[in-house]
Amino acid sequence: METISLKYPEVKNYVAGRFIPNGKKSMDVISPINGKIISTVPLSSHDDLDEAVKAAQKAFPSWSAIPIKERVQVFYRYKTLLEKHMMELAELVREENGKTLDEAKAEVEKSIELTEFACSLPQLISGELLEVSKGVECRVEHKPLGVVASIAPFNFPNMVPHWTIPNAIALGNCMILKPSEQVPVSSNRIAELLKEAGLPDGVFNIVNGDREIVEAICDHPGIEAVSFVGSTKVAKIVYKRATSNLKRCVALGGAKNHLIVMPDAHPDMTASNVTASMSGCAGQRCMAASAMVAVGNIDSIIQKICDEAKKIVPGKNLGSVISKEAKERIERYITEAEKAGAKILVDGRNRKVEGNENGFYVGPTVIDFVTPDMAIAKEEVFGPVLAIIRAKDLDEAIAIENSSDYGNAASVFTQSGGIARQVMERASAGMIGVNVGVPVPREPFSFGGWNESKFGVCDITGKSSIEFWTKLKKTTVKWNPEGKTNWMS
Numbered sequence: 282m283e284t285i286s287l288k289y290p291e292v293k294n295y296v297a298g299r300f301i302p303n304g305k306k307s308m309d310v311i312s313p314i315n316g317k318i319i320s321t322v323p324l325s326s327h328d329d330l331d332e333a334v335k336a337a338q339k340a341f342p343s344w345s346a347i348p349i350k351e352r353v354q355v356f357y358r359y360k361t362l363l364e365k366h367m368m369e370l371a372e373l374v375r376e377e378n379g380k381t382l383d384e385a386k387a388e389v390e391k392s393i394e395l396t397e398f399a400c401s402l403p404q405l406i407s408g409e410l411l412e413v414s415k416g417v418e419c420r421v422e423h424k425p426l427g428v429v430a431s432i433a434p435f436n437f438p439n440m441v442p443h444w445t446i447p448n449a450i451a452l453g454n455c456m457i458l459k460p461s462e463q464v465p466v467s468s469n470r471i472a473e474l475l476k477e478a479g480l481p482d483g484v485f486n487i488v489n490g491d492r493e494i495v496e497a498i499c500d501h502p503g504i505e506a507v508s509f510v511g512s513t514k515v516a517k518i519v520y521k522r523a524t525s526n527l528k529r530c531v532a533l534g535g536a537k538n539h540l541i542v543m544p545d546a547h548p549d550m551t552a553s554n555v556t557a558s559m560s561g562c563a564g565q566r567c568m569a570a571s572a573m574v575a576v577g578n579i580d581s582i583i584q585k586i587c588d589e590a591k592k593i594v595p596g597k598n599l600g601s602v603i604s605k606e607a608k609e610r611i612e613r614y615i616t617e618a619e620k621a622g623a624k625i626l627v628d629g630r631n632r633k634v635e636g637n638e639n640g641f642y643v644g645p646t647v648i649d650f651v652t653p654d655m656a657i658a659k660e661e662v663f664g665p666v667l668a669i670i671r672a673k674d675l676d677e678a679i680a681i682e683n684s685s686d687y688g689n690a691a692s693v694f695t696q697s698g699g700i701a702r703q704v705m706e707r708a709s710a711g712m713i714g715v716n717v718g719v720p721v722p723r724e725p726f727s728f729g730g731w732n733e734s735k736f737g738v739c740d741i742t743g744k745s746s747i748e749f750w751t752k753l754k755k756t757t758v759k760w761n762p763e764g765k766t767n768w769m770s
C-alpha cells in the first residue's frame with residue numbers, strides 16, 4: 282500500500298494534558314486548496330469521550346476553586362501566545378479551511394479579542410449583595426456548571442472554538458471541545474498553547490469525531506452543558522437531544538442574511554461592502570450577505586457590485602470552498618436559479634485555479650431577478666453567491682427579509698436615519714447592520730441570531746454567555762441571631 286507523507290502530524294485527542302494515541306477509526310483531512318490529504322483525524326468512540334469527561338471531572342474541583350482573578354491570568358498569557366504565533370495559526374487555518382491568509386489572520390485576531398474579553402470577566406461577574414432585612418443579607422454569585430462541551434463547525438477552525446473556550450474556562454468550567462472533523466488541525470495547536478499558558482491538565486480536552494461523538498456528548502451524564510455551532514439541521518438535533526437529557530444547550534444554526542439596499546445608499550461604499558460581505562471567506566460565513574433586496578431602481582449600484590465582484594479572483598483574493606460536495610452544491614443552486622428565470626450577471630461556476638487544479642473553487646457570482654419563491658432565495662447556499670431580489674419599497678423589502686426561516690443578520694444601506702431606524706426596529710434578526718455588510722458585534726456585545734439561526738436562551742459570546750456558562754447561587758445569611766426577627770428573617 283502506498284504511504285502518503287502528511288503535511289501535518291495526525292490529529293489526536295487531547296485528554297488530561299496529553300495527546301492520546303489514536304484508535305482504529307480515522308478519516309482523512311483534505312486541504313480544499315488543492316484536494317490533498319494533509320492529515321488524519323480520529324473518529325472517537327464513546328469510551329474515548331468517557332475518558333475525557335473523567336479527566337475534566339477530576340480537574341474541575343481544583344480549577345473551579347481558584348478565584349477568577351487568578352484563573353484569567355492563564356488567558357492573559359494565552360493572549361500573548363496567540364499574538365506570538367499569529368502567522369503560524371493563520372497558516373493552519375488557511376491550509377485546512379481554504380480561506381485566504383488575510384482572512385485567516387483576521388480570524389485569529391478575533392480569537393485574541395475573544396480572549397481579551399475573558400480577561401475582563403472578573404470585572405463583569407461580581408455578584409450582588411443586599412441587606413434584605415435588619416441583619417439579614419442575601420447575596421448572589423455566579424458558579425461554574427462543571428464539565429461542558431463545545432461543538433464546532435468547519436468555517437472558523439480557530440475563532441469559533443474561541444467563542445466558547447476562554448469564557449467557559451475562565452468562569453471555572455472544564456471543557457471538552459469537539460472540532461469539526463473537516464478542520465481539526467487548528468485545535469491541537471490551541472491545546473498546546475493553552476498548556477504553555479499554564480492551564481492545568483484536564484481543564485481543556487479535545488475529542489475528535491463526527492456525528493457519533495456529537496450524539497454521545499448530548500447523551501453523556503457527566504456533561505452539564507453543550508454549546509453547538511453549525512447548520513440548522515444539526516442544531517435542532519443537538520438542541521433536542523441535549524435538552525431532552527436535561528442539559529443546558531445553546532445551538533447556533535445556519536443563516537440567510539438579507540441586505541436591503543435603498544436608492545439613497547452611498548453607491549461606492551455599498552458596492553464594496555455588499556461584495557465583501559457575500560464573497561469574504563468564500564461566502565462561508567454565517568454572517569455573509571446572501572440575499573440583497575434591491576429597493577426601487579438601483580441598477581447603477583448593481584453595476585458597481587458586478588464590477589467589484591469581477592475584481593475578486595479565486596486563488597488570489599478569494600479562497601476555496603470547503604469540499605467538492607460544497608462546490609457542487611453551490612453550483613447547483615446557481616444553475617437551478619438560472620433555469621427558474623433568474624439572470625446571472627457574474628458567473629463563478631467552473632473555475633479552476635492554475636497550479637491548484639484539484640482545489641474546490643467557486644468564483645464570485647451575482648444573480649439578479651431572483652424571486653422569493655426560488656430555492657436560492659430561501660435556502661442557505663454557503664458560497665460566494667449574491668441573489669438579488671427586487672422590491673418596490675421598504676415595506677416589501679422588510680417583508681421579504683422577515684419571511685426567512687432564519688434570523689442571524691440583516692442590514693440596510695441608506696443615508697436616511699429614518700429608514701435605518703425602521704429596519705433596526707422591524708427586521709426579524711438578532712444582529713442588524715446599518716451600512717455594515719457583516720454586522721458581527723464586537724466584544725463585549727454578544728453574538729447570536731434569532732428564529733432558526735439559534736436555539737436556546739443565551740447568546741454564545743459576550744456578557745450574555747456568562748448566564749450560559751454559570752448558575753446562580755443565592756445565599757441568605759443572618760448576622761445577628763440574637764436580634765429581633767421580622768417576617769423576612
Ligand code: NAD
Pocket residue numbers: 432433434435436441459460461462490491492493495496510511512513515516518533534535536566567661663689730734
Ligand atoms: P454541520 O452542522 O454540518 O457540522 C457542525 C458540527 O456538527 C460538526 O462538528 C459535525 O461533526 C457535527 N455534525 C454534523 N452532522 C451531524 C449530525 N447529523 N449529528 C450530529 N452531529 C453532526 O455544519 P458545518 O457544515 O460544519 O458548518 C457550516 C454551518 O454552520 C452553516 O450552516 C453555517 O451557517 C453554520 N454556522 C453558524 C454560525 C452561527 O453563528 N449561527 C457560525 C458558524 C457557522
